[in-house]
Amino acid sequence: MKDPRVDYRLYEEAYHLYAEANPPETPRTRRDKLRIVFWIVVILLTGVFKFYFASQVPLCTEFGCP
Numbered sequence: 001m002k003d004p005r006v007d008y009r010l011y012e013e014a015y016h017l018y019a020e021a022n023p024p025e026t027p028r029t030r031r032d033k034l035r036i037v038f039w040i041v042v043i044l045l046t047g048v049f050k051f052y053f054a055s056q057v058p059l060c061t062e063f064g065c066p
Helices: 008-021 030-056
Strands: none
Touching: none
């Protein structure tokens, strides 16, 4: 028994639609990388300052704590 003929036009159309819906990613530029590093530094510094200022506030909330 022979296999039915395959219509490759359907595959070509599906591939074309897939490529149109999912364009290839553009590589990251130097500016994009610097922006990522900048935001990582900002987030880390924010965490450090929060930790520092939280450690300056006394945790004792009862009346009469020194």
